[in-house]
Amino acid sequence: MKTDPESFIRANTGILSPPHVPEIRLHLASEAHDLWLKTEEELEAIGLPPPFWAFAWAGGQGLARYVLDHPDTVRGRSVVDFASGSGLVAIAAMLAGAAEVLAVDIDPWTETAVRLNAELNGVPVGFLGRDIIGHERAADVYLAGDVFYDKGFADLLQPWFDTLQRAGAVVVVGDPGRAYCPRDQLTALATYEVPVTRALEDSEVKRTTVWRFGAGDAANQGPPARVIG
Numbered sequence: 001m002k003t004d005p006e007s008f009i010r011a012n013t014g015i016l017s018p019p020h021v022p023e024i025r026l027h028l029a030s031e032a033h034d035l036w037l038k039t040e041e042e043l044e045a046i047g048l049p050p051p052f053w054a055f056a057w058a059g060g061q062g063l064a065r066y067v068l069d070h071p072d073t074v075r076g077r078s079v080v081d082f083a084s085g086s087g088l089v090a091i092a093a094m095l096a097g098a099a100e101v102l103a104v105d106i107d108p109w110t111e112t113a114v115r116l117n118a119e120l121n122g123v124p125v126g127f128l129g130r131d132i133i134g135h136e137r138a139a140d141v142y143l144a145g146d147v148f149y150d151k152g153f154a155d156l157l158q159p160w161f162d163t164l165q166r167a168g169a170v171v172v173v174g175d176p177g178r179a180y181c182p183r184d185q186l187t188a189l190a191t192y193e194v195p196v197t198r199a200l201e202d203s204e205v206k207r208t209t210v211w212r213f214g215a216g217d218a219a220n221q222g223p224p225a226r227v228i229g
């Protein structure tokens with residue numbers, strides 16, 4: 001029998017605030033839920049890809065914190081939250097005054113997670129479930145929390161983010177020291193100590209840096225772009 005995403009999310013998560021972003025509430029897997037103890041085989045049996053959307057990853061928490069504390073990054077601008085997972089960064093961008101935000105993620109379960117989480121925080125967030133890597137610039141600001149954990153993924157993102165920023169977009173990423181983060185092409189904006197879950201990471205706190213794509217410090221903000229969708 002096909003699992004209904006909304007019922008599943010409501011039954012297997014609790015409403016919690018990520019520790020580094022207490023002003024936002026999300027449907028998250030907590031220790032009270034066994035979602036994070038399920039093996040990939042068990043998840044596959046219920047048709048569920050690994051539930052990245054059920055956690056507020058360190059990179060996303062750092063990036064959301066940065067956006068809330070530096071609202072000028074997004075205020076009045078069109079924003080893409082690329083690889084949105086729960087939608088944490090997208091929600092932070094709307095709360096910080098973005099004109100519009102599109103959460104983009106290829107995991108079909110994230111559409112429901114983003115909708116439920118946006119409702120919880122009383123902000124509108126659009127959703128796109130297509131792979132947009134390589135697509136031309138279609139927003140003023142691209143935000144990406146915790147995306148450099150896989151070499152194949154990082155190898156695709158690096159040239160695309162580079163092209164986007166050369167086309168006038170501001171590309172800001174949050175990264176907790178993942179192996180494939182291309183630090184030599186980035187400019188550090190802020191560093192945070194982000195509490196994380198030991199069951200997912202190898203520690204209880206992850207030093208997380210928010211970076212702007214592009215070396216050097218001259219912001220390359222182009223003319224406003226039309227948001228895809």
Ligand SMILES: C[S@@+](CC[C@H](N)C(=O)[O-])C[C@H]1O[C@@H](n2cnc3c(N)ncnc32)[C@H](O)[C@@H]1O
Pocket residue numbers: 052053055056057058059060061082083084085086087088089104105106107110130131132133144145146147149153
């Ligand atoms: C570690 S999670 C980060 C989620 C969220 N940004 C955060 O920081 O909490 C990585 C996310 O990347 C998404 N993802 C992987 N490949 C993608 C692609 N090609 N396009 C969009 N999202 C992708 C996954 O589905 C997952 O939700």
